[in-house]
Amino acid sequence: MAEPAAKIVVDGVTKIYRTRKRRDSFLGRFLPDLRPKIMELKAVDNVSLEIASGDFVAIIGPSRCGKTTVLRMMDGLIFPDSGQVLVNGTPVTGPRAECGFIFQDFGLYPWRTVIDNVAFGPELHGVPKNVRYELARKHINLVGLKGFESAFPHQLSGGMQQRVGIARMLASEPEIMLMDEPFGALDALTRRTMQFELIRILAAEGSATSVFVTHDLDEAILLGDKVVIMSAWPGRVKEIVPVPFPRAERGEALLESKLFAELRHHLWVGVHEEQLASEA
Ligand SMILES: Nc1ncnc2c1ncn2[C@@H]1O[C@H](COP(=O)(O)OP(=O)(O)O)[C@@H](O)[C@H]1O
Numbered sequence: 001m002a003e004p005a006a007k008i009v010v011d012g013v014t015k016i017y018r019t020r021k022r023r024d025s026f027l028g029r030f031l032p033d034l035r036p037k038i039m040e041l042k043a044v045d046n047v048s049l050e051i052a053s054g055d056f057v058a059i060i061g062p063s064r065c066g067k068t069t070v071l072r073m074m075d076g077l078i079f080p081d082s083g084q085v086l087v088n089g090t091p092v093t094g095p096r097a098e099c100g101f102i103f104q105d106f107g108l109y110p111w112r113t114v115i116d117n118v119a120f121g122p123e124l125h126g127v128p129k130n131v132r133y134e135l136a137r138k139h140i141n142l143v144g145l146k147g148f149e150s151a152f153p154h155q156l157s158g159g160m161q162q163r164v165g166i167a168r169m170l171a172s173e174p175e176i177m178l179m180d181e182p183f184g185a186l187d188a189l190t191r192r193t194m195q196f197e198l199i200r201i202l203a204a205e206g207s208a209t210s211v212f213v214t215h216d217l218d219e220a221i222l223l224g225d226k227v228v229i230m231s232a233w234p235g236r237v238k239e240i241v242p243v244p245f246p247r248a249e250r251g252e253a254l255l256e257s258k259l260f261a262e263l264r265h266h267l268w269v270g271v272h273e274e275q276l277a278s279e280a
């Protein structure tokens, strides 16, 4: 079968959240105009994106512009009101085994050890016990946590907990990795270390397609092949900026280069405008 043109296609997607505004008065039960009102919030508006197989796409934009919403529609956790999301050429109709997710708050089970947390990914997909523990060990080694298999999350630093999060995602051997501000809870030094670690890990792991939401412009450039700038709420695609650096050059020295600084400035101007618009 021919490979579809793009791994992920977001095609003119609009998402509206509907929430009930409660009116708790006794009279509200009887008088229609006092009944709970449905509030509509357009979170993203006509977003289109094509992500090629093996691409690493970073998404930046002001808070609440709909970045998480876009990611969750790719995972099939929520659905658009109009437009569609296609993965491998097929419309997304629910959560799918080929997608792995990493969350900002790590999302580890506190009652499970490191190895049991990592094995949980493949366990969800019905992988037999011996195979999933083999996969878990392999990925624990890859993220640099050998020797911590029996530790519980609370015994680990933030950076180590997110290494567990990365290992758990990788152990499911996903075709698509969706990462929502995975380093957002880390201090600046640990964050920088984890950025370089993720570059190393992905280089070792092969060619999954990655979508990575961040507020950190350096992080977007260091990791991304392309950076998508989203507009202020409701989120739209403002600009897609290609990152010209080969993966092998994504290191400490790159951060000091003139071209990196120029690219960072370009992103800063683009996002800052949107930040001001969202505050207005
Ligand atoms: N489950 C939900 N119900 C209602 N509103 C939501 C829900 N999730 C997000 N929103 C709203 O949609 C907008 C976009 O949210 P989100 O996608 O989380 O933005 P971002 O990740 O860019 O900060 C925000 O205004 C947010 O309050």
Ligand SMILES: [Mg+2]
Pocket (backbone or CB within 6 Å): 067, 068, 069, 180
């Ligand atoms: Mg978010």
